Amino acid sequence: KNQVEQSPQSLIILEGKNCTLQCNYTVSPFSNLRWYKQDTGRGPVSLTIMTFSENTKSNGRYTATLDADTKQSSLHITASQLSDSASYICVVSPFNFGNEKLTFGTGTRLTIIP
Amino acid sequence: DAGVIQSPRHEVTEMGQEVTLRCKPISGHNSLFWYRQTMMRGLELLIYFNNNVPIDDSGMPEDRFSAKMPNASFSTLKIQPSEPRDSAVYFCASSAADTQYFGPGTRLTVL
Numbered sequence: 001k002n003q004v005e006q007s008p009q010s011l012i013i014l015e016g017k018n019c020t021l022q023c024n025y026t027v028s029p030f031s032n033l034r035w036y037k038q039d040t041g042r043g044p045v046s047l048t049i050m051t052f053s054e055n056t057k058s059n060g061r062y063t064a065t066l067d068a069d070t071k072q073s074s075l076h077i078t079a080s081q082l083s084d085s086a087s088y089i090c091v092v093s094p095f096n097f098g099n100e101k102l103t104f105g106t107g108t109r110l111t112i113i114p
Numbered sequence: 115d116a117g118v119i120q121s122p123r124h125e126v127t128e129m130g131q132e133v134t135l136r137c138k139p140i141s142g143h144n145s146l147f148w149y150r151q152t153m154m155r156g157l158e159l160l161i162y163f164n165n166n167v168p169i170d171d172s173g174m175p176e177d178r179f180s181a182k183m184p185n186a187s188f189s190t191l192k193i194q195p196s197e198p199r200d201s202a203v204y205f206c207a208s209s210a211a212d213t214q215y216f217g218p219g220t221r222l223t224v225l
Contacts, residue, residue, distance in 0.1 A: 032212070043118070043205050043216030044157070089157070101170065102214075106156035 003027075004105035006090050012111045017080055021108045023073040023090030034091040035064050035075045038107070044089055047075070077110075085112045118217035120206050126223045132194040135220045138187055139208030147214060148181055148191050149205040157205070163189065196224045 004025045013019050025033070032051050036044035048057040048064040050073075056065045061078045077084055090105040119138040127133055139146045147162040161171040163183045171181070178197070183189040193200055201224050207214040 041218075043207070043219055045216070046213045049212055101159065104157040 004090050004092050004103050006105040006108050008108060010109040012113060013080055015080060015082055015112050015114050019077050019080060019110065021075045021088050021110070023105060025071050025090070025092045027092040027094055027103050028071065031093040033066055033073050034093070036089040036091060038087045038089060040086070080112050082112050082114065085110060118206055118208055118215055120217040120220050122220060123218065124221045126225065127196055128225050129197055130195045132192065133196045133222060135191040135204050137189045137206030137217060139189070139206070140215055141187070143208035143210045145209045146183060146189050147207040149207065151203045151205060160191070198224045200224050
């Protein structure tokens with residue numbers, strides 16, 4: 001069964017600090033890997049999309065990395081801000097399903113404290 | 115564009131009642147998805163449509179759930195009869211290519 005596992009489940013850091021969230025997946029082969037940010041009470045919003053041939057993708061202070069050999073991805077947040085407090089969800093798209101049958105992780109709940 | 119619109123935002127109902135959730139996708143998007151999110155299971159795909167046609171409904175929990183898309187600008191997800199275990203946040207998303215855009219969700223509570 002295709003799975004996406006994320007760690008840690010929750011994380012608390014001080015404003016201004018950096019942090020890294022982890023994602024391990026068993027989906028293979030896969031088309032692309034995405035990171036979504038979900039604020040409390042809102043729907044998820046796409047941060048990055050990487051194909052299997054890409055190693056890194058940035059979106060402002062967010063940088064995602066991908067190692068297709070070890071089936072691991074990470075999301076690094078630089079100089080965290082209070083607005084970064086949210087859940088971050090790793091999502092993998094199987095090769096033969098494109099955008100449709102995404103496999104979602106259960107997310108990492110990040111809290112930034114002043 | 116207003117983004118994906120869902121209604122109602124909150125729904126509280128009693129067990130056994132019929133519940134209808136509504137979604138208006140982003141104009142021009144040809145794919146529409148219904149998801150359910152719970153703390154225990156995270157986001158789960160229930161069904162998706164392409165050009166108003168249901169493509170895969172394997173995620174629909176059971177016959178109590180049904181979804182329709184009568185035209186490109188409207189979809190419904192119906193639960194009849196509702197049960198307490200259906201309590202969750204239900205998201206609608208639409209896409210035209212790689213990125214799915216999610217609505218704000220409907221928080222359903224079945225007492």
